[in-house]
């Protein structure tokens with residue numbers, strides 16, 4: 505699936521050598537759930553929580569309407 509912009513693609517594709525789980529990595533900003541088609545902002549509180557976001561923090565694309573149409 506294509507994401508809204510290069511910055512989003514880069515963040516979701518980035519693999520960190522120090523943190524196997526993206527939720528453990530402070531550099532990982534966004535998580536994407538391919539089942540719900542929802543994007544979330546990773547909350548680095550030591551757990552695996554994320555806050556659903558409606559708009560891309562980089563390009564401002566409406567992420568929720570994208571999810572519904574695809």
Ligand SMILES: [Zn+2]
Nearest residue numbers: 508509560563
């Ligand atoms: Zn974007």
Ligand SMILES: [Zn+2]
Nearest residue numbers: 520522523529
């Ligand atoms: Zn890391």
